[in-house]
Structure formats: C-alpha cells, structure tokens
Amino acid sequence: MAAAIATVVAVQAVAQGAANPSAENPSEAVAKPKRVIVVSLEDRKLALLEDGQVKKVYSVAVGKPSTPSPVGAFTIERRVANPTYHHNGKTVLPGPGNPVGTRWMGLSKHGYGIHGTNEPKSIGKAASHGCIRMSRADLEEFYALVAEGDTVELVGERNEQTAQLFGEVQNPAVPTQPIQTAIAAPATPAQSPAPETTNTEKTNPASAALASLAAAL
Numbered sequence: 363m364a365a366a367i368a369t370v371v372a373v374q375a376v377a378q379g380a381a382n383p384s385a386e387n388p389s390e391a392v393a394k395p396k397r398v399i400v401v402s403l404e405d406r407k408l409a410l411l412e413d414g415q416v417k418k419v420y421s422v423a424v425g426k427p428s429t430p431s432p433v434g435a436f437t438i439e440r441r442v443a444n445p446t447y448h449h450n451g452k453t454v455l456p457g458p459g460n461p462v463g464t465r466w467m468g469l470s471k472h473g474y475g476i477h478g479t480n481e482p483k484s485i486g487k488a489a490s491h492g493c494i495r496m497s498r499a500d501l502e503e504f505y506a507l508v509a510e511g512d513t514v515e516l517v518g519e520r521n522e523q524t525a526q527l528f529g530e531v532q533n534p535a536v537p538t539q540p541i542q543t544a545i546a547a548p549a550t551p552a553q554s555p556a557p558e559t560t561n562t563e564k565t566n567p568a569s570a571a572l573a574s575l576a577a578a579l
Contacts, residue, residue, distance in 0.1 A: 423495035
C-alpha cells in the first residue's frame, strides 16, 4: 500500500510540474512568440510576423540580376552588432564605411544575411550581391525584434501570401500609344485681301487693246 501511495504522489508531482513549468524553470513560463520573416524579392520588402500577425514591414534592397538573392526557407543563425567586414582578403572595421552597416544577421545559407549598408540609396532596389540590405534605423530596430532560430522566407515570385502582406503590385507605366487629346485644329489662316489691282489689271483685255489702238491714232 505504501508503495502504491508513493507512486500516486510521484505521478501527481509530475503532473503538477507539467501543468506549471515555471515551478522548475520560471523562464519557460511565458511562451515565446513564433516569428517568421518574409522577404518578397519582387516587392523589395520585408515583413516581420509574430504568431501570424504582421508586426512590421520594411523596405529593403535585394540581390541584383547578376547576383540574385537565394530563394527558400532559412533561419537566422548568427547576430552580430557592429560587425567587422571580411571579404577577399579585405577587412573593414566597424564604422560609417562598413559595407554591412551596424548589424549582421547571418542566415543558414552560408554567406548570406540581413544587414545594413553604406549605400542607403540602394534601399528599395535590386542592388546587392544577394544579401538583404536595410537602412540603418530600420536595421537596428529589426535586429532588436528578432532572435537566432527565427525563420526567414525569401520569396522569388509574388504569391497569395506576399500579395496579402504587401498589397497589389504597383506596375510601372506600360508604354502606350500617345494620348489623343481633343485639341481643335488650328484655324485656317485668314486669306489676306487681294492686292489692289491697277486700272489696267481691272480692264477687260479687249477693251485694253482698243484703248491702245486709239492712243496710237
């Protein structure tokens, strides 16, 4: 009987611990939000979702045609504030000239990440070597909102999800035939009055001939 009671007490304790995880680990008492970062390469926009709700939307720069951004689902593997840039034997210390700006979030796709830029005019364009660039203010705000392990979806072509997140595509103007405006045709220039003719020009040719003959007589 004692053994049976001990077993029941143990089961109850386990059940209470499962129902109240904060009893053993207070840090697990609050569930972490599920974050997904969606980047539309066509829209050049990034959306941060928490538990399925849009938290923020940012304009970004994406890979140019010769060095496109990868497409697929990845995760944030590394976060670095004020990173040192290394590439092809070149090292750039943190500062205004650093090509990746003040924050770096490396993706599970080696060599690619979300970062800043020393070319702020490139934001909103296809201009990078494949990474996702953000303006400094947006980058630093975004960096504080995400964590390692968050999912990053890079979407190459617009779909139903990106249409809902970013709205309808603002298509560039399509060349069309010149617009025919209703402009009245210019009035025909008024006919200038005929120059005054001499008496001779007004005289009938036959009469003129008779007049000449009379003068000769």
